[in-house]
Amino acid sequence: MALPAHLALEIVTPDRAIVHDSVDEVQVPGSEGYFGVLPGHTPMLAMLQVGQLWYRKGSEKFYLSVAFGVAEVMPDRVIILADIAERAEEIDVDRAQSALHRAEQNMATRDQDLERARVSLLKAISRLNVAHRARTRG
């Protein structure tokens, strides 16, 4: 079977379709760890965790911060259904920074809502990382 040359990447959240593109490579934050997808990947369904996702088009890489959802991988397409997804250039660094501080404080003081604080901490870290990538690259 001939391998497909590209992947049709769809990243959608409830309020919009963020990416609808033909790409060469994708890396996804799966619940069991990051995994890379090249054209011709075996069919797969994976849960997502909070983290950064990138996709490569030619020699250019694009970064996104995503949180929760599922990914469906087919040899010629990748569908990401995420609760939250943001492009690197859309991220408000100041807001992410203050969310990070808040989450750290919440973790330090209130232990009853530890899980929620942990999740917002992870989200803030992932958003900052992604925003950082976009800056250093450009």
Place this chain on the structure above:
Amino acid sequence: MPSLIDIRRRIRAVKSTQQITKAMKMVAAANLRRSQERMLNARPMARQIVRVLSDLAARVDPSTHPLLAQPDLSDGDQVLLIVLTADKGMCGGFNASIIRAASNYIVEHRAQEVTLGVIGRRGRDFFRRRGYPTRFELVNFTRKPGYEHAQAIAREVIAAFTSRKADRVFLAYNEFKSVLQQRIVINQLLPMPKAHFEQGDPTAMVDYLFEPSPQRIFDEVLPRLVEFEIFTALLESAAAQNAAQMVAMDNATKNSGEVIDALTLTMNKVRQAAITREIIEVVSGAEAL
């Protein structure tokens, strides 16, 4: 006959009302555009989630999941009816018709035990005043519903369903057909209609990797489908509400225009009558000399 000054005052009052209704119409039109856009933006997700689910359903036995169990609707069942109303009035028959539909539903299903989940202040006030049994109420976001609101509702719904406090969940809302037309729909939310899972071609794929496991992924995707269905209903309802308000305010503006015309006519007649009377007085006074 009212005096000239009274009529002038009334015209002024109606004019300022007209200005307000005109402004409200404009605001509603802008909101309508925005909520229509959000409906369009939600479409891709709707398409993809169904696609993923049908791929999944071709490989996992759907009947094992608690959200898919299909109990028959029999007498004495507990039914949860979620009613989407608006927070504010000024939108014609929008709230009245959805509330009427919900009340009719309760009357028709007297054999079942219907409890309500009310969204929107209008509905909450109505059902609270009449003492309907209510499971939850959520207000103050119907104009701009966010996904987190859909999640909050879905949490309540799924909790009620899995704890067997509700055997069946329905969602009643105003569907946005066009600017001039809203249609009330009552959809079954849970258990999920089988139709979602009947397509999909099991022939295409031989091996399919699951990470972590098919069951876990199913557990993850199904609640999301519930959330998403609620979310689209919230968006439809918001668009319908804005459309209804726009039409209602347009009518109000037209009506006040008519009132102003009628009042202006009366005012002119009164003024003319006064002038005529004065002339007659002058003439008859001169004749008397």
